[in-house]
Amino acid sequence: MGSVVEIRPGRRIWIETGAARSNAPSHAATTVAILVHGxxxxxxxxxxxxxxxxxMGMATVAFDYLGCGKSDKPDDFTAYAAQQLYQDLVAVFDRYSQGFVRVVLVGHSYGCYLVNKLVAEQPDxxxxxxxxxxxxPTPGFARMRLIFYLPTVVxxxxxxxxTDQFIKLAFHPETFKANPQLIELERGRSMENPPYMFxxxxxxxxxxxxxxxxxDSWLRCIRAPVLVTVGDKDLLTPLDGMGKKVASLIKDARIAEVPLAGHQVHEEQPAALNGKILKFLNDVLTAK
Structure with a gap:
């Protein structure tokens, strides 16, 4: 069930919720998973x-950032400041975690920065x-964005x-052959983004x-068990360059590499990734 919600004054975002199953195991029925996209x-x-x-029996909450998907898309540069997006996440977290004993956070790509900051600030x-x-954040992190200083019309x-350059980097070469429909779906999604927003x-x-x-300080503050997942051909956030670094700074982290997947591993190899996620959650939630 989804709708546009004013999560903070003047900020209307699309939020989709799913209820926990009534026959769920006790450790799952008292848990909500909040999913944060890239x-x-x-x-x-x-x-x-x-x-x-x-x-598995969890309630779920997934939302579109302001400017993305079904959320409002105001033509206001400051509306898309990183701290504004982060405060939206905090507001989603505070509202939709009420009534649950446990919260599971899922982040992809840039969404990982947002959830890591949240968990560091609210570790319990x-x-x-x-x-x-x-x-x-590698040394070239900011330089990669220099092109966006060009005027919006350009x-x-x-x-x-x-869009084509992103897709070439984001997907495994085999995905272009095995699932061309996914490639076209992603191309269409990207083309819907207003240039002033991106x-x-x-x-x-x-x-x-x-x-x-x-x-580093955020990652060292994380007390919860963490699963760091990555596609074996992720060119944007590679395991050796980023994944292992992130995991090394977290007290209780484990790594799962998924074959035949790139940066969009959750779309390219969903069954393989889901198996690793569900095993991880069963292990850590039943142990609590």
Whole structure:
């Protein structure tokens, strides 16, 4: 069940909730999973994970960032500041975790930064954390966004090219052969993003943290068990360059690499990824 919700004054975002099953195991029925998508993406990308979490017996909450998917898309540069997006997540967390004993957070790509910051600030309120394609601020992190200083009208003309470049980096080479429908779906989603939105987002994305040391401090504060998952051909957040670094700073982290997948592993290989996620959650939630 989904609707547009004013999560904070003037900020209306699409939120989709799913109820826990009445016959769920006690450890699952008292748990809500909140899923946070990546940069300029949408909650629809978790379509394969939400039903499996609900089958396990959890309630689920997935939402579209402001400017993405079915959420409002104001033409206001400051609306897409990283801290604004983070405060939206905090508001979702505070509202939709009420009444549950446990909260599981799931983040993909840039969404991992948001959930890591939240768990670091509220370490006792999260029972488990799943990071899919977890990013880490490398030296070239900010330079990658220099193109977004171009005027919006120029970016609008470049949008098909930028979309194709992202897709080439985000998907495993085999996905282009095995699942061309997914490639076209992702291309269509990306082309729906207003240029003023993705320009504003990318120019402010790195302002969520001062430097890598601040991200390190978040990761070291995380007390919950964490699953760091990554596709074996993830060119955007590779296991060796980022995934292992993230896991090394977390007290209780385990790594799961998924074959024949890139950065969009949750869409490319949903069955394989879901199996790893459900095993992890069964292990850590039944142990509590």
């Amino acid at each position: 940069s300029c993406a949408r909650s629809e990308q978790y379509a394969a994970q939400v039903p499996e979490l609900q089958k 309120r999260v029972a488990a954390l799943i990071l899919i394609g977890a990013g880490y 970016l609008a003309l470049m949008q098909p090219y930028l 320009r504003a987002f990318h120019l402010q994305a790195a302002t969520l943290f001062k430097d890598a040391a601040e991200v």
